[in-house]
Amino acid sequence: MKRSEDTNQFDGRTSDGLDSGGDLETKPDSVEDILRSDGGTVDSPFERTATVEETRRDRIDRKLKDYLWTPWSIMRNDWRAIVGVSILVVYLLIGTVGVYLIDPTHPTHGESLVGPFEDWSHPLGTDQSGQDILSMTVYSTVPILQMMGAGALFTIVLGTGFGLVSGYKGGMVDTVLSSITDVFINIPGLPLVIVLSVLLEPEHPALVGVLLAAAAWAGLARAIRSQVLTLRGEAFVEASRAMDVPTISLLRKEILPHLMPYIVVNLVNAARRIIFAAVALYFLGILPYSDANWGVMLESAYRAGAVYRPDAIHWLLVPMIAISGISIGLVLLGQSLDRVFNPRARARHERSDDGKGSEPESEPNTTNVTQM
């Protein structure tokens, strides 16, 4: 539709140019050659359309290349990414496949407080009521992953939304949204979540994640806002605004892509913070629960005095290792993503990958050669 419209306009202009004629130029076919002193038919770059139509397939290919292959080929060379992604994949596998491989446990499943690696029907031992610790840990992964996903996503959506709109709009909208953000930045996160969860008593893990996000989004919103403030004065934003692009699509298509790297890195960091806070709340015994998770295991072990009973120490250690493991995975992934989106690292990658192709203009030399 858009194309055909453009063509019509083009034709109309040609005939118009000829009618008002008396020109030196007489060949109507070679429109490109028309050059007039009054500037009437100068071929404007704004009206030129692509000669080759981009198919959906092309577009998908390009998106894949931009968002998957290029980052991946940079990350492939970074040990942090390899380790981080592998750790997370292991946790994902435990959460999806593991629950089918390992039987759920129940009280008096085995004897009370079997040590780890003693009895191979309970590889990691049992707790005081005889529940298998390996099985509990595996089944905990599911709610933890749900919490993490829901919480991180909600943090990002809320933070980005507030930051984008208040940074771009400015004026009254900014004042109102920034005030809300500032209030939430000032409220200490954990106490707020504690009060909210006492009153709301969320039970579904995803709901817990969303609740935890209430305390985490404000910092991101402020950071995004200050980034938008530097972008809003850029020429391409001004051009879009001059063309009357609706604010929503301007934010979505022009500004958001520039913030994507930052948002992705923050998604990973938010996921880690959500897990920390969630486990802390379960450890404090504030959230209601129906199924065990790492925090609940920590709490019951602590209550049973595992800190001073040598025979119960594994009950405390296993969930600790589980939490620290996933957190190390997320930290490493976050650090390597930071590097992937760093333009210097990207430029270096493109040089080595395509070889012949477009050399990045900036970034002089030497150090890269030695590093490759």
Place this chain on the structure above:
Amino acid sequence: MDWRIRRLGQSVFTVWAVMTLTFVLTRFMPGNPIDYFLVEVGPDLDDPAQAYEMAELYMNINPEDPLYIEYYDYMTAFMQGDLGRSMSMNMPVEEVLAIAIPWTLFVMSWAVFLGFTAGIAIGAVMAYWEGGKFDTALTGYATIITSIPFYVLALVLLTIFAYRLNWFPTGGRQPEGVEPGFNFLYLTGIVHHAMLPVFSMFVTSGMAALTMRGNSIRVLGSDYLRVARLRGLSDPTIAIHYVARNAILPMYTGLMIAIGSMFGGAVVLEEIFVYRGMGWYLIEAVRARDYPLMMGAFTVITIAVVIALLIADLTYGKIDPRAGGENREAF
């Protein structure tokens, strides 16, 4: 308008917003305290109507009044420093909290102070020997240590140093059987009790070192530093006046965020070490369904953070002259 006045107004607004939030939570949330009084406590009393009086006594809200009067009563009582009455301690909330606040401030300010000082020193050394063995080893250590939640580390430290080695007390905030006051035994006892909580916050603050390292490396590569060297300035002058100053300044914001999160972290730490500060009382209140104490602790913790951030913001202008107001056109 002067930005300081605006900043002050913003803090006042935040406090007002938080108080209103607690009012709304107390009054309207599902499972709210007022309903709890009327439904749970009321029927057990001889005269069920007494529940209204109790609600007013404990929460400063009389559910029989119209809403705006409830709100007005609640806010005026708060302004006068009346936070209601704790149900579990049977004491005015503000008295309970007044005892608790200094302990939390004591432990947490030391943790933040030591964490940042050590972080800056270590980060600077790491940047100086960038890429060396010391740098690589410490970067790895800092990465792993920031991945471990501080409460997990606190539990580990508690197990090893308090229960196994008996170097530190396993809980509490002051020595037993010693007369409180300014005597040597009591003061060292307090420090002794605070050591493990401070240490477990301190060890996990590797973030400061990593930030300092990154900042210093960035400053070390900048042009004005080359000029400073060309001018023949001495190394200590460059290190302190050029590198340290410009590397530390951006960390001030991190410090402000640390102040906010330390009060959050205090809740968990104080519970683990049975350290009777604000956080410990907050959790006790939650356990006992002592809503007035819970809301009071939450409000006071928030106000403490607001004040800390206000001080930090106001002094930042003095430290970094580049920080200033902003004027922008609205779209």
